[in-house]
Amino acid sequence: MTPVSKDFAPPLKLIAPFFKWGVIFYLLSMLALLFFEPSFVYQQMDIAGWLHLFLLGFVMMVIFGAMAQLIPVVLEVGHVVVDVYYVILPLLGIGATMMVVGFWLAPALLSYGGMLVLVAMVIFAFENMATLKKSKLDNLTVSTVKWSNGYLLLGILTGFFIALGFAGSVNIDVALMLKAHVYAVLGGYVLLTIMGLSLTLIPMFSLAHGFDETAIKRAFRLVIVAVAVVFLGALVGMEWLMTMGYLIAFSGVGFYIWQIYIIASLTVRKELDIWAKSMIFAFGSLIFSMMTGVVFLLTNSLTMLHTTVWFFVIGFISSMITGHLYKIVPFLVWFERFAPLVGKEKVPMLHEMYNKEGAKMMFNFTVAGVILGGFGLLFESDILFKAGGSFLFAGAIFLYIGMNKMLAYGE
Numbered sequence: 001m002t003p004v005s006k007d008f009a010p011p012l013k014l015i016a017p018f019f020k021w022g023v024i025f026y027l028l029s030m031l032a033l034l035f036f037e038p039s040f041v042y043q044q045m046d047i048a049g050w051l052h053l054f055l056l057g058f059v060m061m062v063i064f065g066a067m068a069q070l071i072p073v074v075l076e077v078g079h080v081v082v083d084v085y086y087v088i089l090p091l092l093g094i095g096a097t098m099m100v101v102g103f104w105l106a107p108a109l110l111s112y113g114g115m116l117v118l119v120a121m122v123i124f125a126f127e128n129m130a131t132l133k134k135s136k137l138d139n140l141t142v143s144t145v146k147w148s149n150g151y152l153l154l155g156i157l158t159g160f161f162i163a164l165g166f167a168g169s170v171n172i173d174v175a176l177m178l179k180a181h182v183y184a185v186l187g188g189y190v191l192l193t194i195m196g197l198s199l200t201l202i203p204m205f206s207l208a209h210g211f212d213e214t215a216i217k218r219a220f221r222l223v224i225v226a227v228a229v230v231f232l233g234a235l236v237g238m239e240w241l242m243t244m245g246y247l248i249a250f251s252g253v254g255f256y257i258w259q260i261y262i263i264a265s266l267t268v269r270k271e272l273d274i275w276a277k278s279m280i281f282a283f284g285s286l287i288f289s290m291m292t293g294v295v296f297l298l299t300n301s302l303t304m305l306h307t308t309v310w311f312f313v314i315g316f317i318s319s320m321i322t323g324h325l326y327k328i329v330p331f332l333v334w335f336e337r338f339a340p341l342v343g344k345e346k347v348p349m350l351h352e353m354y355n356k357e358g359a360k361m362m363f364n365f366t367v368a369g370v371i372l373g374g375f376g377l378l379f380e381s382d383i384l385f386k387a388g389g390s391f392l393f394a395g396a397i398f399l400y401i402g403m404n405k406m407l408a409y410g411e
Helices: 012-035 045-075 084-104 109-134 140-166 174-206 214-236 239-265 274-299 302-337 356-378 382-408
Strands: none
Touching (some): 012 084, 045 084, 045 302, 140 174, 174 239, 239 274
8 A cells, every 4th residue: 555644735725625616516517417418429519518517627626636635645745836726726617617618608718718727737737747756756656647647738738729629720630639638638647547546545445455566557557558549549540549549448447446356355444434335336337337338349339438438437437536525525624623632632533524314315316327327328318317417416416515514524
């Protein structure tokens, strides 16, 4: 397990807004699902708008906040310029909002919103790289941060060119550039970051120690190669090269799942709390998305592609994030407000800092929403998809309420 030091943690007032606004964007993206149909193509402007609302507003916002906290404590060095996160937050939030409005209503705003997001991510990536140079550690987490930040910059640059293409400023093949953009961001940054963070967080929260890391190292290398192959294939328009990249990615994810199974088999903590249930559902969704992904490669079925992306993004990535929020946020609040009181007065336990019934409702609604929505896409059933969206929105409301209570605990 990667060691974690608390000595370099940034203040809660810097981290908390990322989580708070990330959950607000999540709530809005789940609400927006109610206005979509289960039959579509990813080149549609309204679909692109929703994807950026969810991925930039929720996924990136929360990951940036988590990385701001975890990078220094894992690397055991302080941020080079920690105050840049006060700048990154509004740039990312306003930029994401402008891009969504651009996709939905006014294409002219796309390039301006894209520029703000680009600036936010460049600042984030370069500050992370500068912090990495201060550390003397050389482990998997360090390598993950290096590669994921590189792919992040690659993804956002291609995304910016796509925005210019939509606005009519440049002449590019949007369809091919879109594939390169999506894989660089989702596979190169999001997946690699989740792999790196989960190697630290999952063993820490499950109390698993002394496990072999061979599988995750293989997974890490394979995913890096897969993203590069798909990205190159997309740029040059070679479908066979992209298919090869997909297969390499599947094998990499397979090793990652095997690593998580090894960690789970060594866990000391057996309680199925909201975090544990979320992890089980997340990896169940990941396995299911791999199965449907294989069927897509064999059949080239558009509905199967939609189902694969749905269970990967909403089932796996979203559940990984929301589940960890119920661990990370209480810890940050406890460390900021109650750690100095240890030994002087009674302090709360971490599990006491969120409402268990509210968390249970969030999880149940979310699971139902993911499953119904996924099968709504598979069978192009408007009733199933709208039902799934409704359940997901209900779950998002409970998450929003729970986040506010966790952040306000002890004030």
